[in-house]
Amino acid sequence: MEGSRYFFGYNWGVFIPLGKYQRFLKIGIGPAIYYTDLSIKLNLCSQFKITVSEDGHPNHGGECVGKTEIDSASIRKWGFSYNWYATFWERFSQDSIWKIVSWSNVVVDNALKLKNHNDLKYRISSGTEIIISYTYRF
16 A cells, blocks of 8 residues: 545634643644545455564564455545644743643545445544644744
């Protein structure tokens, strides 16, 4: 599978003010426009050899032996979705922004029209998780 995706959005939200420069429990949601360019090939393997990672992590690799392509599809599409964010605590001033525990996410549900099989439904989710963030504003 190869692909790229681009999201553009705007958020509206609420927060609890803690003084002039601090915000607590900041949450929001808003519309998003996306563009996706995706190409996929479905293969049938006569054997799949799993390569176990040596350092004990669950990230294993693998190799498809006797690969036969059984279907493929591609899509280039603009569409609409939604995005959301949540921040536990934020402090802002004229020249800096501090954030502690922040999330943002956008989700796209779509379907690919395969050549030889039924449509393949897929979900693209793109987001960030921040523990501590400092932004210098210049």
